Amino acid sequence: MAELDKEAVIGVLNKILESELAGVVRYTHYSLLIYGYNRIPIVSWLRGQADESLLHAQRAGELVTHLGGHPSLAIGPLLETHKHNIGDILHESLEHERNALAEYKHLLELTKDRSVMLEEYARELISLEELHAGDVDKMLRKPGDIAVFSTP
Template structure:
């Protein structure tokens, strides 16, 4: 169904994918925080719990936009993969994969609404910027000092 120059059903589908991906992030980062061991545990656990809280905020925001469009938010959750690898490097690499999925969904949303719906366009741009910053942080964390 076309709405202000964009396909509302397609946009709601992408927003629901975002909602599910962000909810998976809540579970994923909460789990990771529980599994971190070693000397650097305390700051890493804090960072992971902050990421879980941010994912929940993003999920709520996507859900609000879905209902703003007079549609129904999904009760689903994105894929959760348990690799049983809990080294901080492994966790961060898995985090990168998860964040790339979210970034892809936000880019898809931007493509669908650009020039048609200011609120959704600004939302997509803001979240793309946040996800790109987050990816940059994780990549820096994965670098070896002096490398």
């Protein structure tokens, strides 16, 4: 196996940690702004996403310390458009999922054939983020549409 660039990997893991912490704040914020007949299931879904983002952040932080690094205390970018209808929230969520997916793919590039543990971690999270992006994409479709809403 090729040698792992620990500093680069720690840097990406810290970006993931920051992004996932931003997801906790973002999804919690969104859950507070849902109104209307479909409020309860949408709030439940958003809060589930916040909970999952926290678990992802904790996992990334644990890997940072596993590699001898220091976990970032920063939080990733938080977008506040002041557009609070469900469609806008879902568009912003899709953008957030795509950004997270890009970081996990970057981690995979750095760890492939260098660390089985980190490579498997990156693959697992890529799979989860792709599923999340797919769920949001489906929610953005009009009822009856089967074509993908947006291109990945």
